[in-house]
Amino acid sequence: MAVLDIALNLLLGLALGTLGGLFGIGGGLIAIPVLGVLFGLDQQLAQGTALVMVVPNVLLAVWRYHQRNRIDLRQAAALAVTSFCFAIVGAYYALSLDAGQMRWAFIVFLLVLALYSALRALLRSAAGSGELKYGWPWLSLLGAWAGALGGLFGVGGAVLATPVLTSIFGASQVVAQGLSLALAIPSTSVTLVTYALHDQVNWLLGLPLAVGGLLSISLGVRLAHSLPESLLRVLFSGFLVVSAVLLALET
Template sequence: MIELIEYGVLGVLMGAVGGLFGIGGGLIAIPVLGILFGLDQQLAQGTALVMVVPNVVLALHRYNQRNRIELRHALPLVLMSFCFAWLGALWAVGLDARSMRLGFVGFLLALSLYNLVRVFMAPAAVYPRMRYPWPWLGVLGAASGTMGGLFGVGGAVVATPFLTSVFGTSQVVAQGLSLALALPSTSVTLITYALHHEVDWAMGVPMAVGGLLSISWGVKVAHALSEKLLRILFCGFLMLCAALLTLKV
């Protein structure tokens, strides 16, 4: 019982931080599970996905109620992301834990550097129509799905900045499309990890419950802070996680 409460509290904290940075908690939970609980990389990613999938379902439902997602743009992203997330997950479960952790550290550093550069860039122009529809949306879906399957972070964290900076969508449209992309890719990744016994359900389920209870708190705090400050905090957190994970390799 004490362990269940401990995991639930961890889920509450991860859900709040995930809501703060708009990433569902998975990218935060994976380093924490590896550093504090000693899980190997694949098991940490699979367990974190138990929390991520219901968070994505809830966020997508609430988003679609307010801002309808265009099916013609979402469909190529969803289909390609689903297929390539499965391939990325199969690749991930076949790698040794050390290589996976090194790859994840590199992913965190690249992501933090990209977001840090965006802090000092001028805001991307928003176009009335998407600049690059099919087949480029399919290419983005494939790349995002592969990263999501390989590192267990859904792919939305990859897709959103590209949709705004390259495809010319607004932040609102990008987040909606990214959530649509993330739902099938996170689901198939979780199933693949589970079939290869890389999920700790006893830890993941209470974390998921805690995350659902707290993700809205993080969102409220995020709206009270400037986007520039949020991005700097996010970059700093990712670099710290990368440094701590490097020590665990």
């Protein structure tokens, strides 16, 4: 890979890392369609390559969120354990599916979440808090569902967990994003290993993205804590729509 290509990938990683920190997703959600559109990677290879950036980004982002808004480790563990188990199932199933069908399923998934998040923002639902309405049995169920979808689509499940934690569990947006990132640590790690074992990772492309993401994700976390919650929800919805559009352009 040429030096110019590495530099451009590093800059791309900087942008993706900022967005990942802002929305609590590690950057994978936008990285997957970008890798497909800009580099022509099929769905599985794009997901596996994006995870090279996502795994270290998620680790750093969790620490930054924990510093600013302490994450309850028991709640995080309840989400993470079942997420890890079901991510293995989702990842293996994803590798057996048609790439085109997976892409369209992912597009629909993103648009449904975007619509849901936008409606909550427009209806001006009450701001959440640091205390969750429901305890670990329900968190474990959410972790299982999010982990399975994270393994299937290579996004760690955080994108699903965040709106559920804000709407059903009553968490604030930043608390939900911190917990969602904690949920994503084991599921993204096992999904990356699964994709790598099946040669669905471009390491030369993924590593510069990872470096760029690590340099910028803290900026995204600072932005997330400085914005009003309603605005952050609207931006999150728009982000999902942009990701879906980019992915549709690839089909």
